[in-house]
Amino acid sequence: MQGLFHFTIRLTASSAHHSPNKRVSGMLGWSEWTAVCFTIFSVFLGANPSLSEEPTASDWHYGGSIDLSYAVDFNFPGNHLWRSKTTTPGVNEPALNMAVGYVRKDPSERSRWGLEFGLQEGNDTEGLVPPAIPERDRPIDHATQLKHFSRANVSFLAPIGNGLKVTAGLLNSYIGYQSTYARYNLNYTRSYMADNAPYFVFGLGATYPVNEATKVGFYIINGYNYLSHVNNQPSYGTQVVWKPSSRVTITENLYYGPDQSHTALEFWRFFSDSIVEWKEGPLTLAASYDIGTENAAELPSHPRTFWTAAAFYAHWNVSGPWSVALRPEFYWDRHGRTTGSEQFIKAITSTLEYRLPLTLHTILARLEHRYDESRGARGGYFTGDLFGPGMIGLTPRQHLLLFSLIWFIDR
Numbered sequence: 001m002q003g004l005f006h007f008t009i010r011l012t013a014s015s016a017h018h019s020p021n022k023r024v025s026g027m028l029g030w031s032e033w034t035a036v037c038f039t040i041f042s043v044f045l046g047a048n049p050s051l052s053e054e055p056t057a058s059d060w061h062y063g064g065s066i067d068l069s070y071a072v073d074f075n076f077p078g079n080h081l082w083r084s085k086t087t088t089p090g091v092n093e094p095a096l097n098m099a100v101g102y103v104r105k106d107p108s109e110r111s112r113w114g115l116e117f118g119l120q121e122g123n124d125t126e127g128l129v130p131p132a133i134p135e136r137d138r139p140i141d142h143a144t145q146l147k148h149f150s151r152a153n154v155s156f157l158a159p160i161g162n163g164l165k166v167t168a169g170l171l172n173s174y175i176g177y178q179s180t181y182a183r184y185n186l187n188y189t190r191s192y193m194a195d196n197a198p199y200f201v202f203g204l205g206a207t208y209p210v211n212e213a214t215k216v217g218f219y220i221i222n223g224y225n226y227l228s229h230v231n232n233q234p235s236y237g238t239q240v241v242w243k244p245s246s247r248v249t250i251t252e253n254l255y256y257g258p259d260q261s262h263t264a265l266e267f268w269r270f271f272s273d274s275i276v277e278w279k280e281g282p283l284t285l286a287a288s289y290d291i292g293t294e295n296a297a298e299l300p301s302h303p304r305t306f307w308t309a310a311a312f313y314a315h316w317n318v319s320g321p322w323s324v325a326l327r328p329e330f331y332w333d334r335h336g337r338t339t340g341s342e343q344f345i346k347a348i349t350s351t352l353e354y355r356l357p358l359t360l361h362t363i364l365a366r367l368e369h370r371y372d373e374s375r376g377a378r379g380g381y382f383t384g385d386l387f388g389p390g391m392i393g394l395t396p397r398q399h400l401l402l403f404s405l406i407w408f409i410d411r
Contacts, residue, residue, distance in 0.1 A: 086127025343379030
């Protein structure tokens, strides 16, 4: 526990993946009920009219959401799991994927200190804890409890130039186009590239708006996976966001640091995340490309490993509450470094969305179809075939039909 709160603590970069026999349950335990109650409590805080009378009420925000789904996997896997996926991992049974509640104070010129605190629970939190892999990954102490924090940080807006914002603690990741929270995304399910990049980081971050078109960021964090501790060295990240026009946003995110027990520079991980987004009225188009590499310290001769991914996003608000979205993608884990399997994955996701805004909250319903294909020596998706204890059949293709319902409030 102590190591998590020191910036010199190190995490490793390994994707959390499920054992073939580990089943994700949709039942609510004590921690789920805690998160749900926190969400409801946040709603009542946000609805309290006395808060709007406070001088700094506009800096304070409260909210929460509950995300439910049912995914029909036409392979009908015996373990009810979606292989190589860390979010929405359960299939063919009702799932509470996420319940989250938060409180946030934004720093401003009139009140320069800010804070964020939030709790979360659901199937999507299970993949945050990495599996133990010798010399590569070791979950931090109490990781299974710490995964229930969605935010825990303080910030300060320094009166330097256009305003330097410094934040310390558990932060939303600066990497990636998609959020771990489905309601912020154009599609319901996340891409493989999102699931194998950080959704959260722990450490120190500083962002600065150079001008109206350009913002830069610098981060000192405890590693690629914030709930892993495999060495005591920090990692580093940078971000540049450029808006050449009102329609176009270009983002380049970089990560560099040691994610293995061997911390010599030759074993440091390099990761690049590039995003281009175009928005015009009801239409949003975007493309993202990731590439990562590191030398495998635990293998003889320390071979260089790499993984790469790309996705294209299209979202169109057809009329009123109705929207459609499309996302083709690929993910190549050439050496099995992130997914645990050497495989080339391609997928296409299509989504129909209905958004119902009410007085204090919003309901978001989505119907989604996915086709996934995984090729490679260790690729594939689970089937209903059992070949013995712990031995579940694999097939290269998967069709999914997902029904999701998200309730959320932001005040």
